[in-house]
Amino acid sequence: MKTPDLLQAGPSASVLATAQGRQRLVMTALRLTENTALAPQAYERALLDRFVAGELTIDEVLQRLG
Numbered sequence: 001m002k003t004p005d006l007l008q009a010g011p012s013a014s015v016l017a018t019a020q021g022r023q024r025l026v027m028t029a030l031r032l033t034e035n036t037a038l039a040p041q042a043y044e045r046a047l048l049d050r051f052v053a054g055e056l057t058i059d060e061v062l063q064r065l066g
Helices: 005-009 019-033 042-052 058-065
Strands: none
Touching (some): 019 042, 042 058
């Protein structure tokens, strides 16, 4: 099964350019993982907060998690 191009491309640069866009992206991810084993722990939430604030890029968040 082929991954749809929209999912494969990831979020657009415009979504990542503003705190509001990053917040929407993070809130969507949190809703998808709510009440699952994938829900972020406190440290992961702190990293996401820093991402939303523009202090970290998504690559830096992933680097700190990996």
